[in-house]
Amino acid sequence: MSRFEELYEAVLSGDNGSAAATTRDALEQGADPQQLIDEGMIPAMAEAGRRFEEAEYFVPELLLAARAMKAALELIRPMLSAHQTEMKRCVVLGTVKGDLHDIGKNLVAAMLEGAGFDVVDLGTDVAPEQFVEAAREQSADLIGLSALLTATMPAMKATIDAFEKAGLRDRVKVFVGGAPLSDSYAQEIHADAYADNASAAVRVAQALVGG
Amino acid sequence: MSHVAPLIAELLADGTVLTDGAWGTELQGQGLAIGEMPDAWNLSQPDRVEAVARAYVEAGSRVILTNTFRANRIALGEHAIASRVADVNRAGAEISRRAAGDRAKVFASMGPSGKLLMTGQVDEDTLRATFDEQARALAEGGADAIVVETMADLVEARIAVEAAKATGLPVVGCMVFDSGKKRDHTMMGVTPEQAAEEMTRYGVDVVGANCGTGVEDYIPICRSLSSATWLPIWIKANAGIPQIEDGEVVYRTTPQSFAGHLDALVEAGARFVGGCCGTNPKFIEALAARLPASGR
Numbered sequence: 001m002s003r004f005e006e007l008y009e010a011v012l013s014g015d016n017g018s019a020a021a022t023t024r025d026a027l028e029q030g031a032d033p034q035q036l037i038d039e040g041m042i043p044a045m046a047e048a049g050r051r052f053e054e055a056e057y058f059v060p061e062l063l064l065a066a067r068a069m070k071a072a073l074e075l076i077r078p079m080l081s082a083h084q085t086e087m088k089r090c091v092v093l094g095t096v097k098g099d100l101h102d103i104g105k106n107l108v109a110a111m112l113e114g115a116g117f118d119v120v121d122l123g124t125d126v127a128p129e130q131f132v133e134a135a136r137e138q139s140a141d142l143i144g145l146s147a148l149l150t151a152t153m154p155a156m157k158a159t160i161d162a163f164e165k166a167g168l169r170d171r172v173k174v175f176v177g178g179a180p181l182s183d184s185y186a187q188e189i190h191a192d193a194y195a196d197n198a199s200a201a202v203r204v205a206q207a208l209v210g211g
Numbered sequence: 212m213s214h215v216a217p218l219i220a221e222l223l224a225d226g227t228v229l230t231d232g233a234w235g236t237e238l239q240g241q242g243l244a245i246g247e248m249p250d251a252w253n254l255s256q257p258d259r260v261e262a263v264a265r266a267y268v269e270a271g272s273r274v275i276l277t278n279t280f281r282a283n284r285i286a287l288g289e290h291a292i293a294s295r296v297a298d299v300n301r302a303g304a305e306i307s308r309r310a311a312g313d314r315a316k317v318f319a320s321m322g323p324s325g326k327l328l329m330t331g332q333v334d335e336d337t338l339r340a341t342f343d344e345q346a347r348a349l350a351e352g353g354a355d356a357i358v359v360e361t362m363a364d365l366v367e368a369r370i371a372v373e374a375a376k377a378t379g380l381p382v383v384g385c386m387v388f389d390s391g392k393k394r395d396h397t398m399m400g401v402t403p404e405q406a407a408e409e410m411t412r413y414g415v416d417v418v419g420a421n422c423g424t425g426v427e428d429y430i431p432i433c434r435s436l437s438s439a440t441w442l443p444i445w446i447k448a449n450a451g452i453p454q455i456e457d458g459e460v461v462y463r464t465t466p467q468s469f470a471g472h473l474d475a476l477v478e479a480g481a482r483f484v485g486g487c488c489g490t491n492p493k494f495i496e497a498l499a500a501r502l503p504a505s506g507r
Contacts, residue, residue: 102325106327106330125288
């Protein structure tokens with residue numbers, strides 16, 4: 001097995017220790033850090049996401065894979081060139097005002113981090129103005145809004161409206177998700193995209209920032 | 212075969228036991244604002260909560276639940292009533308107790324914390340203290356039994372069941388099957404067979420499933436649950452799969468078509484039957500109309 005395949009297997013099976021050990025060995029032997037990410041880790045997370053969407057994986061397997069990816073990524077990050085780190089896209093995430101549910105949002109955060117995004121997680125019950133402020137401070141590219149309750153879905157619209165009012169709506173892409181949501185609801189509130197699950201959220205986020 | 216709790220045996224002696232339907236939407240009908248915490252009403256609007264409980268008793272529920280699904284310290288989070296969590300639970304049990312009189316039994320509701328153990332958002336000791344606090348208050352308020360419901364994770368379910376059992380009351384243990392292509396796994400990947408086996412091992416008196424999917428998907432779930440335990444089965448299904456219309460969630464299953472699944476559920480092993488999201492007292496009336504008089 002090549003070192004890329006080993007890393008791929010370690011991440012996909014959620015083996016934290018093996019992902020870190022393989023990465024450490026590979027780096028010591030002079031492997032290209034970027035190549036470890038591109039050929040080992042990202043394909044592994046993509047496959048974990050596929051298995052999740054196909055119901056072969058459930059939340060625990062996905063979380064373990066994301067955790068293994070993170071362990072490997074932490075070893076690699078200091079070795080990436082400044083240029084590569086600057087290129088990282090920033091996502092501001094949160095559960096909207098009035099809603100305290102965060103399991104789905106946290107899963108999206110883990111998957112986005114696994115895909116190499118810089119994630120700023122504002123937590124739960126986040127007011128529209130907090131999203132706007134964080135987006136401004138972080139020069140965020142993407143805003144991810146989560147809601148589990150049908151009762152808090154209108155807070156998504158209020159958040160998007162707040163970006164309009166602040167004159168920032170053209171500078172960010174907004175994607176939304178959560179159990180009661182749908183594509184048509186996302187369109188209705190003028191979000192840029194809807195993500196049906198945590199794995200789809202990565203695809204959606206990548207598409208919104210142009211790859 | 213092991214021991215059946217006297218309360219459960221007494222209820223089952225008359226045949227299929229009708230439980231209740233959804234509370235949140237009924238409370239909205241009583242004026243609960245969108246985004247307002249339903250459980251807080253146990254202290255601020257007890258009469259309106261009692262009206263919902265009473266509507267289910269009138270409709271034919273022999274078991275009613277309590278407005279305490281989220282009333283645990285973790286799920287309440289920063290909400291103002293978190294500091295009065297025991298009062299909220301005690302009041303919730305007392306309200307349902309008043310509405311039930313001698314016509315129904317009160318099975319008090321305990322929902323999940325909303326946090327995941329495996330990500331370290333919450334630990335087992337905190338869960339234990341949280342569920343102990345809630346279960347104790349529900350028992351003090353006069354609950355006849357406790358329903359641990361909508362659980363996705365077996366470890367959290369076990370901790371909640373242990374807390375409920377510590378009160379000495381009979382316990383129903385329910386999980387929510389909403390994931391996978393056939394909606395026959397919990398979010399954490401637990402199957403109905405695993406759920407039934409584990410819940411039985413934890414010492415519950417009734418094994419069940421609630422929410423998650425429409426009544427039509429519950430027949431196979433119910434069959435799988437019964438195949439893995441000797442205990443009676445409890446089913447509270449949603450009124451179909453929700454659809455979004457003009458930004459509003461609507462459930463399309465009518466009370467009559469919901470009740471049309473009753474025979475199949477009973478055949479699949481269900482002994483306690485009621486509804487979850489999208490159901491109301493009319494669904495219970497429709498179920499009652501299909502039961503022989505002895506089962507009412």
